[in-house]
Amino acid sequence: MRTDTEVDCSAALEWVAEVLGAPVRDVRALAGGATGEMLALRTDSGTESILRLTTNEPWRTHGAALNGREAEIQEMLEGSGVPAPRSLALDRHGERCEHPAHLMTLLPGQVDQLRTDTDSLGLLAQLLADIHAIEPTIPLRDYQSWAWEEKFVIPGWAADRGLWDDAFAVLRTAPPAYDPCFIHRDFALRNVLWSGGRISGVVDWVETSVGPAWLDVAHCASNIAVRQGSGPADAFADAYGARTGRAPQPYFDVMDLVGFLPPPGRPPIWSDPAMLVRLEERLAAVLPRCK
Template sequence: MSDLTESIKVWVLEYFPKGSFITNINCLKGSTTSTLVGITIEHPDKTESQVVLKQYNKPEAVGKSEAITSVENEANSLIVANSLRGNSPKLIGTDKYGDISEYPLLLMSKLPGAVDLHPDSISTWIEKLAITLVEIHQNDIKDFSSKHFRYQQSDDLNIPVWSQYPEVWKALIEIAKQPEPMYDPIFIHRDFHPVNVLWQDGEVAGVVDWTNGCIGHAGIDLGHCRWNLAMIFGVEEADIFLQYYIKQAGNRFKYDMYWDNVSLMDVLMDHPSVYPGWAAFGRREITKEIIMDRMDRYAISLFNKVY
């Protein structure tokens, strides 16, 4: 159990009955901005608790001031998420300012299940993924500290030099520069994609990583997940997800390509990179060349929805 300092272990145990002790510590894969540690705690009555400790100890990915903000936002998001349909981790405690260790900490319950990027039935898997997102969006929450903002501003966007279809990207960038459509905001996950969804026995067991929870348009979650599906599998799978979402959401949702486009612009880079989470969960075949090709194909599919 040398992965955690004694001060962190003592802090974790303070949230549990006196006499509890840690029996196992293991590093969890998939996170790019923090270290996730799974901890098993045995109690005096011989019962166990499974928890996850999130350590913002990757300064190259996120600075300390941003980490403090992220811990605070995730803590607030988890409280809201627990009021929604579906499973999400329960907040146990935080050390926002790094008083216990050098870095901010967040302690939460551990959900059952695992990430699954190799489903037996892709159609069924996508349908359940869409249903899960619709359930998250079935809320009327408008009072939350964080509001949606773009990761990349329109004026900073450039036609990617690697693209085989610069005219398509030029048109999409022009759409991104248009004012946001009026919409009825709700609470959204903001980083909903397959690596943040856990599965057990073919069913969704829960949704994790609520760091970016905020008030915004449902299409932001939809668009971000669609981009991920397009990169992992292809445009067809992204479109199937859209169809299932629209069918399940009913009158609560009206599709607008604008939000898909904004989500695409959020991940537009001069030099595309492969999200490490895909390889961590078995999709090691995805290369930068594949990403560039699929980015072009996805951009064309959005272009065709308008022109």
């Protein structure tokens, strides 16, 4: 068996072999999984799949809920037209895999976090509009803000300390009224797959909830902005508004940006100083819109 992961996943691979009816031949670790290991698998019979192993804290403590939610959402999305993976098996509590685990289908395509041309942003906006139009058929939790009060500390790298103080003040007020809808909650280019100029999949459904549509828009825009600036971020938000008629709610842009700050005592989420500069620049762009 070929493997390029250092994680001891032997127990998990035995479980996968039982589920799929063939030994696992190849294991490839995928980049970007904050919750633990995302492994691309191929069996001797040629079946390809993805295994999520929730190994990292604090997510491992909540792994049963996270993986269970993702499996339920993927089942709900079958036939919806949204290109999501299909759940194959769930080891909710890690009884077989030693860590909470979810096995799902492998979708075609590649992630491209720099894909912000006009046509691609239009496709991305339409995908998010389609997600928000889904009527949930299972109970879902209410959304959670990632801008916790403990994060309301001006970062040491900040160039404009007053800007962050103003952002914290905004978030100490009540959020605006919104029409709750089905949201992905971690919608960003890193979770979208592209193939042949089209979107072939959207992944990572563990945070799915009911909440404000604009929070999904804001999160995607924030992720675009820290890599390429506010121009493409606003172009995406405008494309979404044009397709849905939803007005911007900049409060949620501020909430999302502050959510990128680490809890006290932890390092910044990005090691690239340029990304931190662009995060602050994005906050400077959206904060005046709250007035």
